[in-house]
Each structure stands twice: as structure tokens, then as C-alpha cells.
Amino acid sequence: MKMINVGFIGCGRIADLHFEGYRNNPNARLYAICDSNPNILAARKKQWNVEKTYTDYRKLLADSEIDAVEIITPHDLHEQMVIDAARAAKHIAVQKPMTISLKSADRMIKEAKKAGVVFKITDNYVFYPPIVLAKNMIDNGELGEPQMIRIKEISGPHGGWKIDADTYGWRFQEFSQGRFSETFDHGHHEWTTAWYLLGDVECVAGWIDSVDGIVDCPSLITWKYKNGAKYGVCEFNYCSELHVPSKYYPNDEWFEITGSKGVIFINRCTGNIHTGPAVSFFNGHEWKYFDVKSDWVEGFIGATNNFINAIMGKETPMLSGEQGKEILRFAFAIQKAAKARREVWLDELEKPLSFLYAWQKRRRDIKNSFPNTVAKKSLFKRENLSKYASQAKTLTEEFVKRFDPDASAGWEGVAGLKLTADGGVAEMKMSIHVRGGKAELRQGEIPENAGITLIIPAGTWAGILLGKKRLETALFQGKLKVEGEPHEGLKLRAAFKI
Numbered sequence: 001m002k003m004i005n006v007g008f009i010g011c012g013r014i015a016d017l018h019f020e021g022y023r024n025n026p027n028a029r030l031y032a033i034c035d036s037n038p039n040i041l042a043a044r045k046k047q048w049n050v051e052k053t054y055t056d057y058r059k060l061l062a063d064s065e066i067d068a069v070e071i072i073t074p075h076d077l078h079e080q081m082v083i084d085a086a087r088a089a090k091h092i093a094v095q096k097p098m099t100i101s102l103k104s105a106d107r108m109i110k111e112a113k114k115a116g117v118v119f120k121i122t123d124n125y126v127f128y129p130p131i132v133l134a135k136n137m138i139d140n141g142e143l144g145e146p147q148m149i150r151i152k153e154i155s156g157p158h159g160g161w162k163i164d165a166d167t168y169g170w171r172f173q174e175f176s177q178g179r180f181s182e183t184f185d186h187g188h189h190e191w192t193t194a195w196y197l198l199g200d201v202e203c204v205a206g207w208i209d210s211v212d213g214i215v216d217c218p219s220l221i222t223w224k225y226k227n228g229a230k231y232g233v234c235e236f237n238y239c240s241e242l243h244v245p246s247k248y249y250p251n252d253e254w255f256e257i258t259g260s261k262g263v264i265f266i267n268r269c270t271g272n273i274h275t276g277p278a279v280s281f282f283n284g285h286e287w288k289y290f291d292v293k294s295d296w297v298e299g300f301i302g303a304t305n306n307f308i309n310a311i312m313g314k315e316t317p318m319l320s321g322e323q324g325k326e327i328l329r330f331a332f333a334i335q336k337a338a339k340a341r342r343e344v345w346l347d348e349l350e351k352p353l354s355f356l357y358a359w360q361k362r363r364r365d366i367k368n369s370f371p372n373t374v375a376k377k378s379l380f381k382r383e384n385l386s387k388y389a390s391q392a393k394t395l396t397e398e399f400v401k402r403f404d405p406d407a408s409a410g411w412e413g414v415a416g417l418k419l420t421a422d423g424g425v426a427e428m429k430m431s432i433h434v435r436g437g438k439a440e441l442r443q444g445e446i447p448e449n450a451g452i453t454l455i456i457p458a459g460t461w462a463g464i465l466l467g468k469k470r471l472e473t474a475l476f477q478g479k480l481k482v483e484g485e486p487h488e489g490l491k492l493r494a495a496f497k498i
Contacts, residue, residue: 003029005028006022006032007090008034008070009069009073011072013161014072014095017300018300021305021307022304028308028311032065033048033053034053034054034056038055041053061085062088068091068307070093071092075097075100078099082119086108086111092117093303093307094120096324097328102350118310119320119321120306121321121327122319124299124300124302126192127301128269128299131197131269133279133292134257141261142261142283143257143258143262144260146198149231150232150255151255152235153186153190153235153236153252154244155215155250156239156241156244156250159250161247180216180335181215183221183335183338188331189269190253195323195327199230200326201330202224202226203361204223204334204346205344206219206338208338211240212238212240215238217237219338222234223330248271248297251271252274253270254266254269254273262284265279266279270296278292278294326346329346330346333348345357383463385463392465396419404495404497407497414447415450415451415454416484417446417454418454418455419461420455422460430442430446434495439495452484452488454482460480
């Protein structure tokens with residue numbers, strides 16, 4: 001395949017990092033650039049050694065030698081540039097956020113699909129090696145069941161590279177239109193990371209404040225994920241007297257992801273406030289440290305490789321147009337939640353009667369999700385678990401095979417199990433002996449040295465092992481009695497994942 005020729009539309013400060021993806025790329029090169037400022041254009045041509053320059057992006061799009069473009073301009077210019085690029089049959093990577101409204105996003109996606117070109121929204125965080133490592137750990141089950149992500153972002157006026165004052169001009173215009181620099185522009189990285197690591201978001205709440213009337217800090221945002229009890233929280237801080245150690249913008253972020261098996265810490269991102277390993281993991285027994293590449297530029301190089309590989313048919317573009325729109329919904333829901341001082345569901349943004357939709361969702365959510373309500377339903381729910389009593393012995397034998405010596409932290413002991421008569425099945429007594437990293441099930445009397453003994457109807461025990469009832473619910477309902485040391489029960493649960 002011939003070398004892919006790429007054109008940059010927009011050559012501002014961030015374009016330095018986009019260029020790094022082409023510096024040593026074997027499959028693509030930066031062939032042409034466009035900027036409305038002739039001085040910037042001349043400097044970039046010399047710096048990057050490009051063949052062609054343009055001050056009108058439409059003329060760049062008319063160049064038959066150009067295969068693809070990266071659009072690196074203010075957000076409100078994205079839509080028309082993307083549509084024009086699609087109609088010129090150029091593959092497109094547009095810098096995040098993709099645009100300034102959801103309807104605009106729909107139009108962009110439609111035009112790119114109609115033209116049959118690759119359309120990608122560039123967010124370097126989904127290619128930043130520490131975040132990618134955390135994603136792989138979560139997908140591999142090392143974290144267990146994810147429960148929470150915490151994100152902290154700090155920015156300040158001191159540190160990082162030199163940025164011309166006029167660079168911020170268009171950002172002030174964005175601010176005047178309600179799209180804030182931290183929670184909307186830079187916040188796109190946080191919302192993308194939260195989505196990338198733990199999935200789709202259902203609703204958000206938050207407070208957006210300001211210390212100077214311009215920078216939207218301090219701010220605190222919270223959200224709830226779809227499908228399960230998973231939550232996120234992000235705080236933005238502007239420290240007016242703090243020097244932020246960074247090679248790039250004067251800000252930094254770190255992330256904490258908690259699951260049922262442990263906690264992952266991503267210790268830095270844009271800057272270098274935290275030193276040492278980029279990623280740390282505590283699994284309940286020990287710390288693990290990972291020295292992966294953590295220079296912020298690595299995410300841009302990864303994003304470029306994804307774009308070029310997508311053009312070559314080797315990868316799916318990330319973020320796709322649809323994914324970019326989902327992050328945009330997340331961002332707009334946050335802005336609305338802060339202004340309205342209420343929870344905002346992402347789905348309501350495209351509903352004709354959004355307030356009514358939100359009111360119905362909120363009532364349903366309170367009714368179905370409040371812990372007291374769930375607990376009461378479980379406690380007083382009538383169940384016929386006696387029908388499973390005949391499976392109790394076989395299920396217990398299978399249960400013992402689930403023993404995880406790593407999760408037991410060197411525990412050795414004896415646990416008794418008394419299954420009372422139930423569903424036509426006679427009483428059974430068993431004991432589980434844990435020694436030398438192995439577990440053995442024995443039938444008969446429960447030894448006197450048993451550290452803990454569970455007394456429970458055979459059908460209820462079988463129901464628990466089948467996942468039809470929780471151990472805690474059986475205890476609250478009086479179906480389960482525990483004799484012995486409670487802490488032995490915690491070890492039993494960890495070792496056999498019950």
C-alpha cells in the first residue's frame with residue numbers, strides 16, 4: 001500500500017502532539033497543512049518539513065494527493081469541516097469534542113457514513129498506556145466486579161510549555177456560550193476515560209463553580225453507570241499559586257478504580273505531580289507496580305496509529321462517531337445538571353419532554369434502587385427453595401472445588417456445615433478442611449475444632465450455591481445460623497467466593 005498522505009487543518013499548540021504520530025510512521029506522513037495564520041503556517045512548514053501549505057481548508061480538501069485529514073480547530077468549526085471533508089472523500093480524524101450539539105453530531109455521522117470514509121474522534125486518553133493497561137486488567141477480571149472510579153484533576157497558571165495568549169481567545173468564546181474549558185473541553189478526556197473503563201453512563205449530577213468568574217473550578221461531578229451498582233466521581237481544581245510539573249499543559253490527573261478484588265491507581269497523566277510507577281494495583285494481599293510508558297504524547301501516537309490502521313482496514317476507529325456522540329451526551333448532561341441543580345439522565349437530552357422524562361425516571365429509580373426498598377423486598381419475598389434440597393450434596397462438592405488458595409491468604413482451618421432436613425432430604429453434616437493450599441470435603445460429624453459452623457436448610461443452601469439467594473438475605477431472614485468466630489466466615493467467603 002502506498003504511503004498515506006495526511007493534511008492537518010489547524011496548526012495550533014496541540015498540533016505538536018498530533019505530529020508526533022507521523023514523525024516515524026511507516027505507513028503515513030504529514031503531507032500538507034492549513035492554518036488561517038500565515039506566520040504559524042510558515043513556521044510549521046519549516047518545522048515539520050511538509051510539502052504543501054494552505055490558508056483555505058477547502059483548497060486543501062481539493063488536493064487529490066491527500067487521502068485523509070486531521071481537523072484540529074475550535075469546536076464550533078468542526079461540523080462544516082467534517083462535512084466538507086467527507087464530501088471530498090477524505091478520511092477524517094477530528095479533535096475532541098466532536099462538535100457543539102447532538103444534532104450537529106448526527107449530521108456529521110450521517111455525512112461520513114454516506115461518503116464511506118473513516119470517521120474518528122481523537123481522544124488520546126483511550127490510547128494512553130496506563131489507562132489501556134487498567135482497561136486490560138479490568139477486562140481480565142483482576143479487579144473483580146468494578147464498583148467505583150474516582151478522578152482528580154488539578155490545573156494552575158504555572159508550569160508546562162509556553163502558550164501564546166491568543167491561543168485562549170476561542171476558548172473564551174466557548175466559555176461565553178456555556179461550554180467550559182475544564183468540565184467540557186478538557187473534561188472530555190475524563191468522561192471518555194470513565195466510559196472507556198467502566199461502560200455507559202445513565203445519569204449525572206454535579207456542581208460547577210469558579211474562583212475567578214472564568215475558570216470552571218472548583219467543580220464536582222458524580223455519575224451512575226447503567227447495568228449495576230457502579231458509580232463515578234470527578235473533581236476539578238484550579239490552584240492559583242501552584243506550579244504543576246508538566247512538559248505540556250499545566251495540569252495533571254490521576255485515577256482510582258475500585259472493584260471487588262482490589263484497587264487500580266493510575267498515578268499521572270498530563271503532568272508529573274506523582275513520581276514513581278505509572279500504575280499501582282492492590283489486590284488485598286500485596287502491591288503490584290507497573291512501569292509502562294506514561295509520557296502524555298504516547299496517547300497521541302496511539303491515536304494516530306489507530307487512525308491509519310483504520311484507513312488500512314486493520315482496526316476499528318476509536319472513538320467512532322457514535323462513541324464520540326455518547327461522550328458528548330455525557331458532557332452536555334453534566335452542564336445541564338449543574339445549571340438545573342438536579343440529576344440529569346443522558347437519555348433525556350433528546351426527549352421532547354425532558355423534564356417529565358427525568359421526573360418519571362427519578363421516581364422509578366428511588367422506588368427500585370434505594371437499599372431499604374431492595375432489602376425489604378428480599379426479606380419478605382416468599383421463596384420455595386426446598387425444591388433444590390436434593391441438589392445440596394452435589395452442589396457442595398462442586399462448591400469445594402471453587403477453592404482459591406490465593407484468595408485465602410494462607411488461611412488454614414475447619415468449617416462445619418449442617419444442612420437441616422428440607423424438601424424430603426434428611427439432615428446432612430459435612431466439614432471443609434483447608435490445609436496446605438488445598439480444600440477437602442468430609443462427610444459425617446462436624447469436628448470440635450471447627451472455627452465456624454453454618455446451620456441452614458438444605459434447600460436454602462442449594463439456592464445460595466445456585467445464585468438464587470444471597471447469604472446475607474438468608475441470615476437476615478433467620479434461615480442461616482452461624483456458630484463460631486465471625487472472622488472465619490470472612491475467610492471462608494473469600495476462599496470459596498460465596
